[in-house]
Amino acid sequence: MEFRESKGIFKQIADNISDRIITGELPVGSKIPSVRELAATMGVNHNTIMRAYLEMQRDEIIQNQRGIGYFVAEDAINKINKIRKEEFFKYQFPEFLHQVKVLGLNKEDLKPLLNILDES
CATH class of the missing domain: 1.10.287 (Helix Hairpins)
Known part of the structure; x- marks a missing residue:
């Protein structure tokens, strides 16, 4: 993924995950990559991924199941x-x-x- 300077990286990552949810690549209820896994894949700091995940969790797009990981929410x-x-x-x-x-x-x-x- 190539990042644009006009928008924060965490927001671009959240948008990318949202696109994958809408297209069905990440179906409702499916587990999304861990923070560390996605950070390594995208070549960004894990705090950037965490910020994207926290925003998506706040917006009720993903849910955190403690100790298990993040999952696509029912009404995502x-x-x-x-x-x-x-x-x-x-x-x-x-x-x-x-x-x-x-x-x-x-x-x-x-x-x-x-x-x-x-x-x-």
């Missing part, structure tokens, strides 16, 4: 989707609207994008 996919929608409307969508205004785009310019949504 719904929690991830809710968080991502909130982040989209708080951060990315306002930036998109700003760019639409700056570029002087109108409804006709955006119609092809809306058609893509209808096709999905």
Whole structure:
């Protein structure tokens, strides 16, 4: 995994794990890699992984079973989707609207994008 400077590494790791949950690579109830295992795999400090896991645990995406490890929570996919929608409307969508205004785009310019949504 290559990290971007625009976002904290722990957040990128949490996003990567969330992606793997959504795609089914890490199904509900499955054990996720240990902190040390993932730190070694990704080449980052174990504290960075721990921070990602603590955030995901706080958001109820994963659960810690003491002495056993971390597991994907029952409602993880719904929690991830809710968080991502909130982040989209708080951060990315306002930036998109700003760019639409700056570029002087109108409804006709955006119609092809809306058609893509209808096709999905």
